Each structure stands twice: as C-alpha cells, then as structure tokens.
Amino acid sequence: MSGKKTKKIKGPLAREAQITGWLFISPMVIGFTLLLLFPMGLALYMSFTDWPLLGSHNYIGIDNYRHIMNDALFWQVLGNTVYFTVGLVPLNIVLALLLALLLARSMRGIGLFRTAIFVPVMTSLIVWSIVWKYMFATDSGLINQLLTALHIQGPAWLYDTKLAMPAVIVTSVLKNVGLNMVLFIAALQQVPASLYEAAKLDGASRTRSFFNVTLPMITPTIFLTVVMTVIGSLKVFGQIFVMTQGGPSNSTKVLVYYIWEKAFKLFQLGYASALAFVLFFVVLVLTLVQWQLRKRWVFNESDA
Amino acid sequence: MKATHNASAGIWRKSLGTAGIYAALGAISLVMMVPFIWMISTSFKEPNEVFKYPPQLIPSTFRFENYADVFKLIPFEWFYFNSVYIAALVVGGTVLFASLAGYAFARIPFTGRNAVFLVLLSAMMIPHEVTAIPMFLFMREIGWIDTHLPLILLPIFGAGGVFGIFVMRQFFITVPKELEEAAMIDGCSRLRIYARIMLPIAKPGLATLTIFTFVTNWNEFFDPLIFINTRSLMTLPLGLSLFTDEVGTAWHHLMSATVMATVPLLIIFFLAQRQFIEGVAMTGLKE
Numbered sequence: 001m002s003g004k005k006t007k008k009i010k011g012p013l014a015r016e017a018q019i020t021g022w023l024f025i026s027p028m029v030i031g032f033t034l035l036l037l038f039p040m041g042l043a044l045y046m047s048f049t050d051w052p053l054l055g056s057h058n059y060i061g062i063d064n065y066r067h068i069m070n071d072a073l074f075w076q077v078l079g080n081t082v083y084f085t086v087g088l089v090p091l092n093i094v095l096a097l098l099l100a101l102l103l104a105r106s107m108r109g110i111g112l113f114r115t116a117i118f119v120p121v122m123t124s125l126i127v128w129s130i131v132w133k134y135m136f137a138t139d140s141g142l143i144n145q146l147l148t149a150l151h152i153q154g155p156a157w158l159y160d161t162k163l164a165m166p167a168v169i170v171t172s173v174l175k176n177v178g179l180n181m182v183l184f185i186a187a188l189q190q191v192p193a194s195l196y197e198a199a200k201l202d203g204a205s206r207t208r209s210f211f212n213v214t215l216p217m218i219t220p221t222i223f224l225t226v227v228m229t230v231i232g233s234l235k236v237f238g239q240i241f242v243m244t245q246g247g248p249s250n251s252t253k254v255l256v257y258y259i260w261e262k263a264f265k266l267f268q269l270g271y272a273s274a275l276a277f278v279l280f281f282v283v284l285v286l287t288l289v290q291w292q293l294r295k296r297w298v299f300n301e302s303d304a
Numbered sequence: 305m306k307a308t309h310n311a312s313a314g315i316w317r318k319s320l321g322t323a324g325i326y327a328a329l330g331a332i333s334l335v336m337m338v339p340f341i342w343m344i345s346t347s348f349k350e351p352n353e354v355f356k357y358p359p360q361l362i363p364s365t366f367r368f369e370n371y372a373d374v375f376k377l378i379p380f381e382w383f384y385f386n387s388v389y390i391a392a393l394v395v396g397g398t399v400l401f402a403s404l405a406g407y408a409f410a411r412i413p414f415t416g417r418n419a420v421f422l423v424l425l426s427a428m429m430i431p432h433e434v435t436a437i438p439m440f441l442f443m444r445e446i447g448w449i450d451t452h453l454p455l456i457l458l459p460i461f462g463a464g465g466v467f468g469i470f471v472m473r474q475f476f477i478t479v480p481k482e483l484e485e486a487a488m489i490d491g492c493s494r495l496r497i498y499a500r501i502m503l504p505i506a507k508p509g510l511a512t513l514t515i516f517t518f519v520t521n522w523n524e525f526f527d528p529l530i531f532i533n534t535r536s537l538m539t540l541p542l543g544l545s546l547f548t549d550e551v552g553t554a555w556h557h558l559m560s561a562t563v564m565a566t567v568p569l570l571i572i573f574f575l576a577q578r579q580f581i582e583g584v585a586m587t588g589l590k591e
Contacts, residue, residue, distance in 0.1 A: 014413075020494045021414025028405040028469060029420065031461025035439070036427055042438035099332065102325055109326075115577055116333035119340070122573045122580065124523050126541035127562045130548050131339045134346070134555050142342055145359045174336060182581050235431060238525045242545050256433050256526075263437050264530055276434040287429040 047274035053267035064274035074275070076250055077258045080165065084254055085233040087169040092229055093222065096177050100184030101210075114185075118178040125175060129242035132171040133158065136243075161251040164244050168252055172239055176232075180225045187221035188214065220293070227290040231283055255279055340566075347371070347559040354555050370560040377551070380561060382536045383543035390455050390539060391521045397460040398468045398517045399510055406472025407498050411484065421473075424466050432463065432526060440530055454531045455539070459521055468513050475509035476502060515580055522569070540565050 047064055051057040068074050103114055120128055135142050136157040144154025157167045191214060199209040237256040240246060246253035246261070253261075259279070263272035341361075346354060347370055349363045374380050408414070409421050443454050459465070479502065487497050503510070528542040538546070544561055551557055573580055 016494075017412050018414045021408045021412035021417065024408035024412065024494075024498075025405040025420065027401045028424075028461065028465060031401070031457070032424065032427065032466065035458055035461045036430065036435060036463075039435040039438035039442065040427075040430055042441075043434050046438060099329075102329055107322070107325070113329040113333050114581070115574070116336050118577070118581060119570065119573070120336055122519065122570065123566055124541055124569075126523070126525055126545050127566050128339075130544060130558060130562055131343050133548070134558070135339055135342070137553070137555070140355045140553065140555060142338070142359060145357060148357060178336075235433070238523075238541070238545075241525070241529075242548060259433050260526075260529075264440070269437055269441070273434070273437050276431065276437065279431050280434050283429055283431055 043273045043276065046270050047277050049270045050268075051270035051273070053269065057270065060270070064271050067271065068274055068278065073250065073253075074258070077253050077255055080251065080253055081234060081236070081255045083165060084169060084172075084236055084252075085230055087166065088172055088233050089226060089229050091169070091173050092177055092180060093226055095173065096180035096225070097184055097222070099177065099181045100188055101214075103181070104185045104188040114182075117181060120175045121178040121182075123175070125238045126242055128175050129171060129239040132167075132174075132239075133243045136167050136171075158244055159248050161248050164248060164252045168239055168243055171243065172233075172236065175239075176229075180229065183221060183225055184218065187218040191217045223293045224290065227286055227293070231286055234279065234282060234286075343559045343562055343566075346555050347563045349556050351554065351556055354553075367556070370556050371564070373557055374561045374564070377557065378543060378547050378561070379536045380543070380564065383538055383540045384565075386452065386537060387522060387540040390452055391518055393456050394459045394464075394521045395514050395517045397456070398465050399513055401460060402465055402468025402513065403472045403503065403506065403510065404498065405469045407476050407502055409469065409473045410476035411502075412494065424469060428463050428466050428470075430463070435462075436526065436530060443531060449531060450533050450537060451531075452537065455524070455527055458527060459517075459524065464517060464520060468517065471513050471516075472506065472509055475506050479505055511579055512582075 046057075048059060048061060049057045050060050050063075099117060103110055103117075134140070136144075138144060138154065138156040138159070141154070141157070143157070147154040155163055157163050195213050195217070196209060199213050204212065235256050236254050237260065240252055240254055240257050244252040246257050255275070256279070259272050259275045262268045262275060345361055345363060348366045348368070349360070349370075350365065350367050353360060353363060409417060439454065439458065440449075443449050448454055483501055483505075484497055487501055492500075523541060524539070525541045525545070528539045529545075532538050532542060535543070544558075544565060547561060548558060
C-alpha cells in the first residue's frame with residue numbers, strides 16, 4: 001500500500017532510503033544468515049550423511065530417513081510425543097477457556113486469582129518441574145502423603161510406565177494454562193458488548209449467547225492458541241529431562257529428547273539431524289495450516 | 305410485592321452463583337499456589353522432617369543452614385550471575401537490532417524489503433533443535449564451546465530476534481506518518497527519526513518485547529545444556545537441573561535452591577504484573 005506512494009519519489013531521497021534501509025536491517029540479516037540459514041542448510045546436508053562427532057563423514061543418501069522408518073524406538077517416541085500432545089492440548093485449552101470466562105469480569109479480588117494462575121507461567125520451567133518432581137515423589141511427595149491421609153497407597157508416579165506421562169502432562173498443563181487464559185481473556189474483552197445486548201433483547205439464554213456470540217467471536221483466538229500449543233507440545237523437552245529422563249523404559253521419551261540423546265549423548269549427528277527434520281516437517285505443516293487460518297481470520301475482520 | 309420477591313430470589317441465586325465461582329477459582333488458585341507454599345516450607349525443614357508423616361506445613365524448627373548449604377554444594381551465585389547478565393545482554397541486543405530492523409521494514413522503502421521480510425518470517429518456524437546440531441559443530445570449530453557467546457548471540461539473531469522484528473514492525477506501522485514527514489522536512493536523518501521520534505513512541509512495544517525476551521531467555525534450557533560444560537559457567541535452569549540429579553532426595557536443599565531462583569523474579573512480577581500480563585496478551589495475539 002505504501003509502495004505506490006513512495007515509488008513516485010525519485011532521486012537522492014530514494015537512494016538514501018535504499019542505503020539506510022539495508023543498513024538498518026543488516027545486523028539482523030547478517031546474524032540471521034550466519035546463525036540460522038547457514039546451519040539450516042548444513043543440517044539438511046548432515047541428515048544425508050553418517051556424520052560422527054570426530055573424524056570424516058560419508059554421504060549416505062536417504063539411509064538415515066530409511067533407518068528412521070524402521071526404527072522401533074522412533075515410532076515409540078513419536079507415539080509418546082503424540083500422546084503428550086493429545087493429552088495436554090484439550091486439557092489446556094478447555095481449562096484456559098473456562099478460567100478466562102470466569103475471570104473476564106469485574107469482581108472483587110479477581111486480580112488475585114488471575115495472578116495466582118499466571119504465576120506458574122512466570123516461573124522457570126525447570127524450577128516448576130523440579131518442584132513437581134517433588135510433589136509426585138513416592139515417599140515424601142505431598143500428593144502421596146495426602147493420599148495416605150485418605151488411606152490410599154500412593155503409586156510411584158514417575159516410575160510407573162502408565163503414570164509417568166500423565167504426571168508430566170498435568171505438570172505441563174498447570175505450568176502453561178495461565179498463558180492461554182490471558183490470551184482468551186484478551187479475546188473475550190474484545191467481543192463488543194452490543195452483541196450480548198442484542199442477543200439478550202432477542203431473548204437468548206446465557207448458554208445460547210455463549211455458543212452463538214462468544215464462541216464464534218473468539219474462534220480465531222482458539223485456533224491460534226491450539227496451533228501454538230500443539231507446536232509447543234511437539235517440542236516438549238525440559239520437563240521430561242528433569243522429571244523422568246525419558247523413563248521408565250522409554251515411556252516418556254519424546255521426539256526432542258530422542259534428538260538430544262542421539263546427537264549429544266550418542267553423537268550420531270547425521271541421524272539426529274534427520275530426526276530433527278522430521279520434527280521440522282511436522283511443525284511446517286502445522287504452521288502452514290495456522291497461516292491459512294490467520295488469513296481467513298484477517299479477511300473476515302476487514303470484511304465486517 | 306411479587307416483583308420484589310422475584311428480585312430477592314434473583315439476588316440469592318446470583319450470590320450463590322458468585323459463591324460457586326469464587327469456590328472454583330479458589331480451588332484452582334490453591335492448586336497453583338500449593339507447590340510454592342510447599343517449596344518454601346520444605347526449604348526450611350530438617351532433612352528427616354521432609355519424610356515425616358503427617359506432613360508439616362510449618363517446620364518444627366527453621367533450618368536456615370539449608371540455604372547456606374546450597375552455596376557450599378554448588379556455585380549458585382555464579383548460576384545467578386550468569387543467568388542475569390546473559391538475559392540482560394540478550395534483551396538489550398534484541399531490542400536494539402529488532403527495533404532498528406522493524407522500523408526499516410515498517411517505514412523505509414527499499415528494494416527487496418518484502419522478500420527479506422518473508423524469508424525472516426518463514427524462518428521463525430524452524431525448530432531450534434534442527435539448527436542446534438550444526439551450531440554445536442560450528443561453535444566447536446571456532447572454539448566457542450563452554451563460553452557464553454552462543455548463549456548470547458543465538459537468541460538475538462535466531463527465532464527470538466525475528467519475532468522481535470515482527471512485533472516492532474507491527475508497532476511502527478501504526479505510528480502516524482505525519483510525524484516522520486515533518487521531521488524529514490526539517491532535515492532529520494532516518495537514524496535521528498528512529499532514535500528521537502520512533503523509539504520514544506514505541507515504549508509500550510519495547511516494554512512488551514523486553515518482557516517477552518527476558519522470560520524466554522531466563523527459562524532457556526536446551527542451549528546451555530549443549531554448549532556449557534563447566535559448572536561455574538552454567539545458568540540457573542541448567543545448574544539446577546544437574547543439581548537435581550546429584551542430590552537425589554535431598555529435597556530440603558533442592559527447595560532452598562528453587563526458592564532462591566524463583567522468589568526475586570516473582571517479586572518483580574508482582575510489582576509489574578499488569579505490564580507483564582498485558583504484554584504477553586499483546587504479543588500472543590499478534591503472533
């Protein structure tokens with residue numbers, strides 16, 4: 001839009017704009033090329049080699065990718081990642097939306113609740129995970145001590161193949177639900193009050209006005225947060241590293257943990273790069289979906 | 305008469321509903337707060353009291369040595385110092401370079417502007433884990449392993465910086481053009497316009513970016529894990545995670561360390577929570 005107007009200006013001013021424009025973006029563009037584009041290209045090449053930590057490497061074509069397809073542990077890891085994501089996202093979104101609906105109003109002490117729910121977002125993930133590792137501890141953990149008070153023998157949460165992942169999911173939901181809640185509150189507050197008044201005049205009940213006014217108006221935000229939360233979940237690492245180290249017997253080993261292990265513990269850098277590209281591909285697809293949705297959202301808004 | 309009766313019933317129902325809302329919110333807030341309360345309680349306990357049943361909320365004796373012990377067991381003060389100064393440099397660098405580039409992308413007409421911007425934007429979806437492996441080799445080649453340089457430079461020029469450009473560009477676009485045009489007629493250079501006019505106007509945007517970058521960097525775990533080996537060079541998240549492996553069930557020591565790692569930041573958060581929450585909401589919606 002601004003292009004049309006500025007194209008008319010010719011001569012020294014236009015040349016000045018060329019030079020300053022590029023000068024202003026040059027630190028970022030140079031840094032970005034060296035630290036992101038270049039390694040990205042190298043990573044792609046590495047994924048077609050048997051790159052070791054030391055010594056020479058060989059080009060092996062798509063062998064790494066073929067190997068991934070036959071790697072039973074990879075499929076288990078992928079399954080764990082999907083399990084984590086599918087477990088976390090609906091819980092997170094529904095809880096965040098419920099909290100936002102309760103908190104997007106003026107009530108005495110509402111700020112206090114908002115703060116309480118947002119504090120974990122501000123806490124370091126590693127610290128939060130350490131504290132929850134303690135909460136879930138078999139003997140001294142608060143959860144099992146409370147269960148004992150109810151005469152229930154608490155399980156070894158983080159050492160049980162069936163329970164470890166749900167424990168990590170709960171920890172992660174509590175850590176981040178406040179973030180999505182704040183995004184939903186912001187979206188709810190942007191819904192024009194006139195719409196609710198109109199719905200009320202038409203005799204719509206509260207439930208109806210939620211489903212026919214609120215939900216459609218905040219659908220774009222819901223889509224965005226879902227996609228962002230899904231992408232975040234696919235990259236889960238810190239809480240797994242602290243709480244379970246991928247165990248017991250690989251039941252919580254997720255994709256990024258596997259990549260880290262292959263690259264920096266076993267030093268199979270080529271294979272790890274190929275794994276990373278699998279992750280990239282999944283994120284790419286999701287991001288493209290998100291962009292499509294955002295386009296539609298922007299279009300609708302300017303349309304209205 | 306009937307009307308007032310209905311009204312009072314309505315008020316009753318309403319206050320019952322309000323009580324329900326308070327109860328629900330109280331419950332979830334409690335779940336969020338209990339870990340912190342428990343963390344503080346345990347941090348003062350005697351080692352054997354940690355395992356005592358029933359659990360004691362208030363320790364029978366306050367053992368302050370737990371805190372002193374942490375400094376004997378790990379170079380905690382260095383973890384802290386490293387985390388603070390690295391985050392400060394990353395925030396400074398990101399704000400400076402991202403706002404410069406954001407201004408250029410928003411307001412300076414130069415060839416290739418849209419193409420470069422598109423390339424930058426698409427790079428935001430590259431997972432960090434993809435570039436981390438070649439970056440490790442690269443840093444080893446130039447001897448930067450076990451230094452703070454990768455921890456400072458990678459976030460500034462990586463996805464974090466690109467996100468910063470995006471946020472700042474969105475912000476600068478909304479500034480009225482007339483302000484700049486007047487200054488240009490007066491013969492102001494672009495650099496002066498950027499520094500004297502645009503940056504002061506963009507304070508809310510800069511605050512948002514500062515908060516966002518700081519929180520992201522303060523929590524950064526993957527990079528320190530792969531680039532740092534020496535104890536005294538570690539950041540808080542890395543140092544604490546390794547400490548967790550070492551002390552096993554010495555929860556009293558671990559909790560003293562986590563209290564010290566958390567409380568100062570939470571105090572800052574309480575003082576400026578409005579800006580924090582609004583800033584996060586703003587960047588989240590614009591992303």
